[in-house]
Amino acid sequence: MPEENKPKWRKHARPIIGMAVISLLICGLFFPLLITGIAQATMPYQANGSRAYLPNGRLVGSYLIDNNFTEPVFFQARNQSLTASGVDPDITVPEAQAQVPRISNWTGISQTTLLNLINSNKEGTFWIFGSPYLDVLNLNLILIQQYPQIYQKYVANT
Template structure:
């Protein structure tokens, strides 16, 4: 009987420590040390309204904005995931062709990088390559009636160079900076 009491006591103590005390300490420490990340890396506009997160991609379809990487989940964070379509699947090939045609219709003329026509594994990737941003500059500049060089400078200022994944741009941050430029 003493073994059962000890086991129950040990279970209760460990349950309280691992189920409540430890998570509370980690949550409080994260909120104190990394408040932006602990609260979802949210981006706010000039009126202090939440417009998104630096961690979750959004769909931009208006010609005056840079286009995001396609999403197999419809940019829905509750159901993230890839399409699971193989490289020779006719459905995937049709999707890629439709996306390519839409970009060309929007004014993108250069060879189109794969991250603008193929969805990421999560379907929520908020970044596109620097190359994908730069080939959209002429179309966005035309839609906003801005000089291409000014827009190119903004893209380069918003880019991040990673030794692991190369240069990339957060599309929401870039489009927010673009809107702020107009003000």
């Protein structure tokens, strides 16, 4: 039957329901799948969560998520119940420096070496923006790589 003779609600139902469905297909499926495809093909490291590995190749987590270090031979993150995300992977420079004597005591690595490690791994600043911080997992993985003897236990327990 011609458009004009249809009951009013049916004339309106077609664009209303149709628009809802088409917008779902474009915005809810086409767009995120397109981005997923491109991201996986061109930037797999970031797209899969910035995964972190031990020198022996074991997957241990993500550089962006706190790795829950508790032992005194490692740098440790803030008390996570005080952070917004509960998984803050970063500490400030003074927070890192404060841990140096403890780590040095337990591992025998000199304080100067540890302070240099902190200095050369600051992140988060560019040009006039941001203030420096350190990624705890990154620091500890560097320690494990540079001192395989001291950290043997953690590499071996796979």
